[in-house]
Amino acid sequence: MAKVYLALIHHPVYNKNKEVVSTCITGVDLHDIARSGLTYGIKKYFVVNPMPAQLAFAERIVGCWRKEASFVHNWTRAEAFKLVELASDLDEVIKKLKDPVIVATSAKPKGSVKFNKIRELIKKSKKPVILLFGTGWGMTDELLQKADHILEPIKGNSKYNHLSVRSAVAIVLDRILGGN
Amino acid sequence: MAKVYLALIHHPVYNKNKEVVSTCITGVDLHDIARSGLTYGIKKYFVVNPMPAQLAFAERIVGCWRKEASFVHNWTRAEAFKLVELASDLDEVIKKLKDPVIVATSAKPKGSVKFNKIRELIKKSKKPVILLFGTGWGMTDELLQKADHILEPIKGNSKYNHLSVRSAVAIVLDRILGGN
Numbered sequence: 001m002a003k004v005y006l007a008l009i010h011h012p013v014y015n016k017n018k019e020v021v022s023t024c025i026t027g028v029d030l031h032d033i034a035r036s037g038l039t040y041g042i043k044k045y046f047v048v049n050p051m052p053a054q055l056a057f058a059e060r061i062v063g064c065w066r067k068e069a070s071f072v073h074n075w076t077r078a079e080a081f082k083l084v085e086l087a088s089d090l091d092e093v094i095k096k097l098k099d100p101v102i103v104a105t106s107a108k109p110k111g112s113v114k115f116n117k118i119r120e121l122i123k124k125s126k127k128p129v130i131l132l133f134g135t136g137w138g139m140t141d142e143l144l145q146k147a148d149h150i151l152e153p154i155k156g157n158s159k160y161n162h163l164s165v166r167s168a169v170a171i172v173l174d175r176i177l178g179g180n
Numbered sequence: 181m182a183k184v185y186l187a188l189i190h191h192p193v194y195n196k197n198k199e200v201v202s203t204c205i206t207g208v209d210l211h212d213i214a215r216s217g218l219t220y221g222i223k224k225y226f227v228v229n230p231m232p233a234q235l236a237f238a239e240r241i242v243g244c245w246r247k248e249a250s251f252v253h254n255w256t257r258a259e260a261f262k263l264v265e266l267a268s269d270l271d272e273v274i275k276k277l278k279d280p281v282i283v284a285t286s287a288k289p290k291g292s293v294k295f296n297k298i299r300e301l302i303k304k305s306k307k308p309v310i311l312l313f314g315t316g317w318g319m320t321d322e323l324l325q326k327a328d329h330i331l332e333p334i335k336g337n338s339k340y341n342h343l344s345v346r347s348a349v350a351i352v353l354d355r356i357l358g359g360n
Contacts, residue, residue: 031344032347035342035343035347038338038342039336039337039340039341039343041336041338074196079340080342115360155358156219156220156221156353156354157358157359158218158219158220158221160218160219160260161219162256163215163216164212164346166212166350167346167350170348171350171351171354171358173336174354175354177337178334178336178337178351179335179336179337180294180332
């Protein structure tokens with residue numbers, strides 16, 4: 001089975017006017033996605049943001065949860081935060097993982113690869129697999145072109161399709177790695 | 181198909197010392213769970229908390245998203261917030277729904293009902309179905325006894341099982357109501 005990694009992309013993403021922007025890192029994205037990541041056996045959760053002040057903000061939170069006292073206070077959070085690694089751009093992450101299979105996600109109809117196909121790919125791949133999740137109004141088309149596969153959008157039970165990225169990560173991990 | 185409702189329980193729940201407490205309402209629980217709820221066709225998302233100050237806090241947030249300006253600013257959030265209804269206890273909610281089937285969830289091994297069974301139940305039931313999610317260290321055993329069914333815990337891909345309630349809601353809704 002392939003090692004699976006996850007990256008949360010804060011740049012380059014669109015804002016609601018389809019301008020290319022950098023979004024902010026949020027505390028709850030760090031917590032929730034780290035906890036989901038650890039539940040589903042993710043090896044590393046890369047938080048990708050080019051802005052030094054944003055990385056410094058995230059570093060403070062991550063640093064706090066790496067302290068011994070945090071393991072005593074709430075070990076489940078502290079354990080999850082071990083997965084978090086900060087990076088200033090995706091290329092740096094790709095280089096570190098040495099030629100991973102890149103699987104992008106999008107709530108928009110950009111991809112059509114079935115969840116089961118990625119589940120199978122992970123079972124068989126000898127290369128690591130990295131899952132990309134966008135913030136804001138989604139990753140730019142240029143960034144999506146770097147992906148080897150783009151997953152089909154999650155379908156719920158209505159026409160509304162505006163999950164938080166935290167919920168989308170949880171559902172995607174469950175669909176491709178879930179155990180029951 | 182049954183109408184499906186959801187309740188987030190802030191009391192009675194355990195804290196980490198297994199004392200019965202009331203937890204606080206958080207903004208991100210309102211947002212994320214409302215958005216997941218609307219994606220999966222939930223009819224109403226009840227936020228259950230006995231503390232008047234907590235309900236007043238939530239009412240301010242909900243009230244803000246009910247304003248016309250919020251629909252202009254970010255209609256996807258405003259639309260999701262239409263689902264939110266505040267309640268001071270679960271009995272009030274049960275009474276309002278007139279004899280619903282109560283399905284509780286727990287991350288602990290309290291229940292063994294398979295996700296597919298609840299999916300089938302929802303397809304066939306003429307009564308409404310309400311899904312209960314706990315906060316803190318989980319709903320009290322006494323409260324769980326009110327449930328007609330307790331779902332098996334979500335299994336990921338590791339021994340770690342400490343999802344945020346927001347992630348757990350997303351995964352449970354996807355497993356019992358998801359469309360692809």
